[in-house]
Amino acid sequence: MNKVTFPSVEEHLNGLKLFDMHAMQLSSGKFLCQQRELQLPKLILGDRFISTAVQYHSVLQQDCFYILIPRHNDDISVNGRKVCLNQPLIFTENQEMLVQVPDNYYAFYIIITTDELTKYFNKEDIEQLKNIISQQNFIKNIFTLPENNQKHLCSLIENLLNKSEFLSFQAVLDSQESIIESLCKLLTLSSMLPKINNINMPTRLAIVNRALKYIHKSSHLNMTISELAEVSYCCVRSLEYAFKSILSMTPKQYLIKRRFQLIHSTLKKKSKTSISEVFDSFGVVNQGRFAQDYLNFYDEYPHQTHGKAFCF
CATH class of the missing domain: 2.60.120.10 (Jelly Rolls)
Structure with a gap:
């Protein structure tokens, strides 16, 4: 076990x-x-x-x-x-x-x-x-x-x-x-199943999958929504609708959460890079506001996360 x-x-x-x-x-x-x-x-x-x-x-x-x-x-x-x-x-x-x-x-x-x-x-x-x-x-x-x-x-x-x-x-x-x-x-299939033909992936789901693959492979998060729509082969309006339909959030909200996660992960690593430098590298403009939002999400300030990396 x-x-x-x-x-x-x-x-x-x-x-x-x-x-x-x-x-x-x-x-x-x-x-x-x-x-x-x-x-x-x-x-x-x-x-x-x-x-x-x-x-x-x-x-x-x-x-x-x-x-x-x-x-x-x-x-x-x-x-x-x-x-x-x-x-x-x-x-x-x-x-x-x-x-x-x-x-x-x-x-x-x-x-x-x-x-x-x-x-x-x-x-x-x-x-x-x-x-x-x-x-x-x-x-x-x-x-x-x-x-x-x-x-x-x-x-x-x-x-x-x-x-x-x-x-x-x-x-x-x-x-x-x-x-x-x-x-x-x-796993025994129901005898009442209708005859099923191959169903093409819904357009909205395909758009979101393309967008997420691009986001996860990208080395930066300062991409625009227009850029994200372009790589997803759709217009901005279709991208917004697809994200809300599939993920229950807008592309901008997804990018914000993604940035939170990447910064959190970076701060947990033992490094001589300062918190301010980490924020700058991820394009955080208002660092004080971001620190408060970070606290609301992770129940700790960025410096507390960063400090834990040196406790082990």
């Missing part, structure tokens, strides 16, 4: 090696991620708690199924749409996802390779499952009896995480098989 605590978004991301991922803290307060993870012969399972709201822009890089089972998913959105209640979030290889999770988010997760899952499903079912999953935020009632199957699966995972250290190796293997059996039931 691996138990870890991540005190920053950056350290949390370092623990998600399967993804090409960017993440940003959305709500104020101190970020904290607590995680337990258990590696078994056929799968990896764990649970994760995150204290603040976070937005993820991710692509799964390996051929596996990464399954999140939120305990309370009222305020979770995927690609700009609210997730249906009692429905797991499933990531497959090369699938681009924009996910927002709320404050005090808690979920179980399972990672299983496609080859391993194919031993329990035939290849045709796996391909159909992948096709459905790629459109999961557009379709309701994907799975058969998701609530009952999900509760049972969560109970099995929680029990194994809590007791694995006290169980024999054979008992752990037996629990693994029970979890896979329950997972297969959860």
Whole structure:
């Protein structure tokens, strides 16, 4: 059993090696991620708690199924749409996802390779499952009896995480098989699904994805909204509408939060660079006002964040 605590978004991301991922803290307060993870012969399972709201822009890089089972998913959105209640979030290889999770988010997760899952499903079912999953935020009632199957699966995972250290190796293997059996039931597609054709990515989502890729690859944050619209192949008005629709914020608000995160990350590093120089490098004009806004968001002043870097 691996138990870890991540005190920053950056350290949390370092623990998600399967993804090409960017993440940003959305709500104020101190970020904290607590995680337990258990590696078994056929799968990896764990649970994760995150204290603040976070937005993820991710692509799964390996051929596996990464399954999140939120305990309370009222305020979770995927690609700009609210997730249906009692429905797991499933990531497959090369699938681009924009996910927002709320404050005090808690979920179980399972990672299983496609080859391993194919031993329990035939290849045709796996391909159909992948096709459905790629459109999961557009379709309701994907799975058969998701609530009952999900509760049972969560109970099995929680029990194994809590007791694995006290169980024999054979008992752990037996629990693994029970979890896979329950997972297969959860992933059984509903017989009432409509015939589904490939759905092109909505224009607004495509615009936001292009904009975020440009922002994350850029070495500066002094870009204009017009510049961002140009690289997103749309007009400023369409860019504004796309961001509000998918991310519930304007491009300017996103850039401000992004700058907060980058400055916070820079101040946490042990460096002789002064706080004023850090602010200047990120184009902060009113440093006093920014310091107050920083306090409101992170519950500490910039000099307090910077000082912690020299305490270890």
